[in-house]
Amino acid sequence: MKDPLPFDHRADPALGKALREALDPGDAGAFTARVMALAGQVRVPSWDAVLARWARTGVAAAVVVSLAAGYLVGRATAGPPAAVRPTVSDVLIAPPAHPGEVEVVLASVIGNN
């Protein structure tokens, strides 16, 4: 084992060999067989399934976006709310919107007389 240097980018073969022996798991075949037996029970998402999942997400996003866009466009193009048509009594009872105009009209009528 060599003295390690702080920036040594080479593996230490002696240390590596000793560590490898220390961590040797043994019986690779049994492990592989065990994993493969369990892998047979795992459902692997295929490309189709992945794409289908993305497609579902895409469709949902498109629906949300189109609804939002429709709402915004509708709000922008719609005019002001329709005015409620006043009844005759409303007109008679309500004070004049522009009292000054009435006085001018009356004054001109009186003046002409």
Next chain:
Amino acid sequence: MADLPSQPAQEVARIPQQDEAELVARAVAGERAAFGVLVERYAGVARRVARAVLGNPEDADDAAQDAMLSALVKLGQYDARRPFGPWLLRIVANAATDRRRRRSVRRVEPLDVGLTAGGPRPDTTAQRRALSERLRQALAQLPERRRMAVVLFDVEGYSHAEIAPILGIPEGTVRSEVFHARRRLRVLLADWKEGG
């Protein structure tokens, strides 16, 4: 297939990327034999890395197995432009770390003074076994990340740059972790160094 030995260390890290991308594509398409080849290739390194984290070989095998199956489920997410090994080993490292966190905390046995302060040279099988035990104990005293870094670097032959994404740390930190791990192991194995 099941009887084949796992790929030797150092060689696993050098498997052509194109070959592995093709194997992954075939595995995703449902060809279990292709996945089997990947398992064979990486079983050794996955189990060693898990054992470096967990210590206990049974726990390590469970973690490595979980990681392999998790990788199978996530194969569709693998970016074929990148090397497969680091992608898989990141899953292994996470699986081992998660298992270590989940399991009941085991007391770390203090190092045997007789083992750390000298002893016979590992000329015989028994002595080599003692050396391995000493190394495992020495590893157990290192921080988890440091353990994985030195195993990936010195045992498995990955570069600092390749280890960085596996451990999710900067390359400079990997360099530092490897350096400190080696220094610690060197101190604990000083007697073996003289003999070896």
